[in-house]
Amino acid sequence: MRKRILAGAALFLLTALAGPALRAADTKPAAPGPALKVGDAAPDFKLQYFDGNDLKDVTLSQYRGKKNVVLAFYIFAFTGG
Numbered sequence: 846m847r848k849r850i851l852a853g854a855a856l857f858l859l860t861a862l863a864g865p866a867l868r869a870a871d872t873k874p875a876a877p878g879p880a881l882k883v884g885d886a887a888p889d890f891k892l893q894y895f896d897g898n899d900l901k902d903v904t905l906s907q908y909r910g911k912k913n914v915v916l917a918f919y920i921f922a923f924t925g926g
Contacts (some may be wrong), residue, residue, distance in 0.1 A: 887916075 881887070889906045908914050 881907075 885907060889904055889909075891904045892900055893900045893902055895901075905914065
């Protein structure tokens with residue numbers, strides 16, 4: 846019985862002390878909205894791809910004005926997660 850009372854008191858103190866810290870973590874400032882708007886040109890960026898033999902660089906500017914580019918992001922694709 847005494848152990849239960851001590852465990853309950855410890856849990857109460859832990860909750861009382863951790864509560865304000867947990868609430869403070871929930872009040873993070875909101876992330877800024879996207880800088881791009883519909884119709885804006887995408888900024889240039891560089892990625893690497895594997896051509897079967899080696900890693901090669903590719904930039905968006907290589908295709909600007911030459912071909913249409915579609916960007917697709919598959920979150921967790923091929924990660925087993």
